[in-house]
Amino acid sequence: PPSHFITTADYSADQLFNLVDRAIQLKVESKYQYPQSSRERPLTGKTLALLFSKLSTRTRVATESSVAYLGGHAMFLGSRDIQLGVNESLLDTSRVVSSMVDGIMARVGEHDEIELLAKESKVPVINALSAKYHPTQILADLMTLHEHIHHLQQGKKDQYTAHTQHPSETLPGTKVAWVGDANNILQEMLVSFPKLGMHLSAACPQDYRCDQDVVDLAKNDSKVTGTDLVFTTNPQEAIKGADVVVTDTWISMGQEEEKTKRLQDFAGYQVTMDMVEKAGAKLDWSFMHCLPRKSEEVDDEVFYSDRSLVFPEAENRKWTIMAVIDALMVNGRI
Ligand code: CP
Ligand code: NVA
Structure with missing residues (x-):
């Protein structure tokens, strides 16, 4: 099964410190060290679906700009854009969406929704906020x-x-x-x-x-x-x-x-x-x-x-979200 990022409770102190350290490295590389042209684009050809049932400024902008920086495509699916919640269940939506993309970032209501999504998904799921937790x-x-x-x-x-x-x-x-x-x-x-x-x-x-x-x-x-x-x-x-x-x-x-x-x-x-x-x-x-x-x-x-x-x-929402995406979608684990 794929690795997910649902809450920091699932990870050790070392894993969390290293994730923050990776975010700091990404910030310094992107803002201060390397010119745009020389950087790697490890997500070329990959898609991250953003399944958001609530409003967002920071999390959305941080995620879309991070995926662009890494060379992939971020597909925003707001609650008014897709069948979810109106004509289709979360279970069916998770199976369908995860069969076509390489990762899912989801902002949900109750926490069991993100747990169901993670259980059903064939690709990494990142919690973009639930009623219980907000790990990024x-x-x-x-x-x-x-x-x-x-x-x-x-x-x-x-x-x-x-x-x-x-x-x-x-x-x-x-x-x-x-x-x-x-x-x-x-x-x-x-x-x-x-x-x-x-x-x-x-x-x-x-x-x-x-x-x-x-x-x-x-x-x-x-x-x-x-x-x-x-x-x-x-x-x-x-x-x-x-x-x-x-x-x-x-x-x-x-x-x-x-x-x-x-x-x-x-x-x-x-x-x-x-x-x-x-x-x-x-x-x-x-x-x-x-x-x-x-x-x-x-x-x-x-x-x-x-x-x-x-x-x-x-601003640091961007570098930390980039570190999580890099860990799960490039390396396959936190
Ligand atoms: N802090 C935070 O998650 O902001 P948004 O709701 O704008 O994404
Ligand atoms: N506690 C707030 C956080 C928003 C980023 C909420 O859940 O709406």
Whole structure:
């Protein structure tokens, strides 16, 4: 059976560090080292189908431009373009599409949809977001943190040297604070950060809880690596001593009808300078957000400040997605 990329929970710390390292190498080759003409095009003649049942800017642009760079063809199949969901089941669609393409990148609703797709597919399947997990986002977050920590250690940022250090040298020991919803982004962090030796404190409002299997995995990993893992309803408690504060929308795709209730339940969770500084984050704390962003969860002052890593984080979706595609469609495994 083909290898898939459904969640980072399926891969070891070494595999994840190496995937991030590969993304950094691809970035430096593409942006700083080699002229366009001399590069290899390992996906010549190959097609990656993008089966997206929800909207996307970053994931779509990152994927289509990566496949073009590698010499292949990306075929976008949105929910209004194909029979899926209207005249045809996911099972039949997976069998048909996977018989004609070399890979599938899918953005789905419930997580069991991507699991079914992977089970039925004859070609590698990449999870482009499900209600439970968002693995390619968390790779980009790791890459962004690696670059940031590397720059802090070097004391300068005027030259791209992040590829001279391995992510296993920068990321372990980092303290991440999450302030927000118990959603796919937090869950993907939970199944990777503790395993990578990173500390994670998550503040979510009362009654917003992660899936029990995800919490169990995180607890087990944090025990093995000896890292701190904290769940709280108090944002200040999560932020204390943090290197990086992370949030996301309070209303994920598909939850639009819960908007009024959610805005009430998340009162006091907006990330602001005042909140983070009063809570006692590290002096050089930084901010991350997967985007798209609303001002409810983070104000403009933080979002557009020098502390904010959100735009490099968005760009890094491209290099990390390229690394995953390269691993699965060129080498056949992560
Ligand atoms: N962060 C992210 O997945 O963005 P898109 O929904 O725009 O792809
Ligand atoms: N939690 C958000 C992430 C969007 C990239 C959602 O699922 O809509």
